[in-house]
Amino acid sequence: MTIIEIIETKKQGQPLSEEMIQFFVNGYTQGIIPDYQISALLMAIYFQGMNDEESTFLALAMRDSGDVLDLSDIEGIKVDKHSTGGVGDKISFILGPMVAHFGLKLAKMSGRGLGHTGGTIDKLESIHGIQTELTEEVFKNQVRQHHLAIIGQSGEIAPADKKLYALRDVTATVNSMPLIASSIMSKKLASGADIIVLDVKVGDGAFMKTVEEARSLAKLMVEIGKLAHKKVIAVLTNMDEPLGYFIGNAHEIHEAVQTLLGKGPEDLNHIASTLVAHLLVQSDLYQDFDIAYDASRLVLQKGLAFPYLNRMIEDQHGDSEMLLTMPLYFSSHQVQLKSKQSGFIDRIEALKVGKAAMLLGAGRQTKEAIIDHYVGIELHKKVGDYVDKDDVLLTIYHQEKGLKEATKLLENAFVYTDHEKEVQSILDTIQ
């Protein structure tokens, strides 16, 4: 078998065998096969696609290129959750304590943010003292005892995916469904969970711009999960506006806590409860989705899951007092943005809001950039709301940095309409 034969096979539209896929993934990771042959292969894959089986072989080969978390020595049902990346997405901090309350185990490894979407670990680090690097044994023990831990990626998860992604990035081969799906799944399959719920964002602030695209991606990822003997459910959620009202690191922790205390906005309540309900049904804790959903809503309403977040923060040496007092830490420089017109809000372009937050210092423009955890944006209006001219649209919490550019972006983020608009935060479910 040679790499040229493999390229030729895909070029001619034939499926690649498991051996071929392992051959090129391993050869590339080990530096035996050069970039220029892999980039030709990636472009051939872009044009000819890959079927579900090939995508699964690719995801598994990339998973096996690095460390795979073994959770088999933790009793109970291990679940995981992944989002394709949204603006204001603090769902993990809500979903984690909820599933922990129901007795499921969430041993989550998360990344840091780059560009317009924030990273789960960055948000967590707005809490003083928090440790996001734990040894595997400490991490697992915390999950065993208290059902929940969220830490940064340790070891090397799917280095093949990392190397391939870097190559795709500079060869215009990022937007290939099978490559995107197998990239995401390679990392998720390394997480050791039995059941995985995927939150696939749709809209201008997301990677998938249309419902059709998002649905194809979701179907493929669910199929890869099944072929890899995992239970996977994908929920398509709307990114026509940021999630919730708060964007920024400390800001999002604050809103997650408020939601866990029964004071969250409807989109967060609805999406978190939907994702949790799917996990409950897949875990056979509930037979009926609607009942599981109602139970989840009740958990939020009654604040039953908050203690699990509180305990996790304490387990990881964070200052849990901050969970309830976070607004005291928000940057004291504030600017309000007022509406220049009246009308119903049709969209709040998430991409622009995310970039604005990044410019303020809440996110990273480059990998090396240092984050300010306490700058952020608080929306006062959401899609569907009616505003009069000069109504306050949002508050910017800043430290001068990037304020001018961010304000400009935010001014342009609001799109108005003259009629009422129904907001639908969940667009489809694939299982």
Add this chain to the structure above:
Amino acid sequence: MTIIEIIETKKQGQPLSEEMIQFFVNGYTQGIIPDYQISALLMAIYFQGMNDEESTFLALAMRDSGDVLDLSDIEGIKVDKHSTGGVGDKISFILGPMVAHFGLKLAKMSGRGLGHTGGTIDKLESIHGIQTELTEEVFKNQVRQHHLAIIGQSGEIAPADKKLYALRDVTATVNSMPLIASSIMSKKLASGADIIVLDVKVGDGAFMKTVEEARSLAKLMVEIGKLAHKKVIAVLTNMDEPLGYFIGNAHEIHEAVQTLLGKGPEDLNHIASTLVAHLLVQSDLYQDFDIAYDASRLVLQKGLAFPYLNRMIEDQHGDSEMLLTMPLYFSSHQVQLKSKQSGFIDRIEALKVGKAAMLLGAGRQTKEAIIDHYVGIELHKKVGDYVDKDDVLLTIYHQEKGLKEATKLLENAFVYTDHEKEVQSILDTIQ
């Protein structure tokens, strides 16, 4: 402009602008753009194609990456001929003296052979003393005075093509029509000729396997030529068997001489006269193709062109005596191959014959291999001939090396049929 934008443009099926093509060709040749981005672009070109204009821009950009021969200081009409590579193809040695006889000028730079097709320069070097490296001034003077010179490529002709071809070779992107056409034309457009006749081989021993493929390639090359302000004609010729009866370096020189002396086989007479007649018509020396063709046949029949070959060999310090006595130099070890069955010969697979000659030492398996100029193959039967069992099909002139393997290939090269077959050596003409 970035290379990623260029890849993306082609990936989406949009034509590349002249600036984009120059940008990537120059950037790649200068080592600024890395292999892995160019290979992704090449694969995108494979799938999305390039229109005539893009192909021309590419050919011209590759031509301009190196030396371009300037023949403007040679009076008269300068012509050139190119073959896409056949087995037993000694047409240049016949055509060159013929056009010289008619007063046209042929200043030909040729390559060496690799694989199953022999190189023009290798064949020439079977003549003792021949010089195939001349200074540009000596080369041009010879053409001025005696109308004809054939030398090895000096300087750097189209280094961009060389670099791109090497990359295509290892990324399964060789068989793209626009890339093949622009590669050939980049070198031909560097040759300084006004009129170019292209001999596009079709069949199992050729790069183009079907008439349809060959026609597409020919049309594209003619179009590139026109857009680059050259007169270009392409003739599609049959490669269902080797050209003529002789394969090997000295062997092919011998057969070319015999043809120039009026004793050549019909396929060589016909193809050489056809190509020459096209050059005569394009040069306005003749108005009517059929008359030009008849005049060309007469030149061969009367041996009028032979002195031009003889003079060229002398100009280039070769032992011209050898032209008439070449069989004395053929390897003295000979083996005859007999037919194992009776029937009409349907095909003599040129690829196998070419490989057999290479194995005997007449060609190079690797760039570094040393050629034996005097081993070769003489066919005694051609397609359409009827043979009885045990009739001699061919003679192998060898030095033991590769004999066994070559014999096996040659035995399998003959395909029989039970009915007569009409041989058509010219399949189409594109102008």
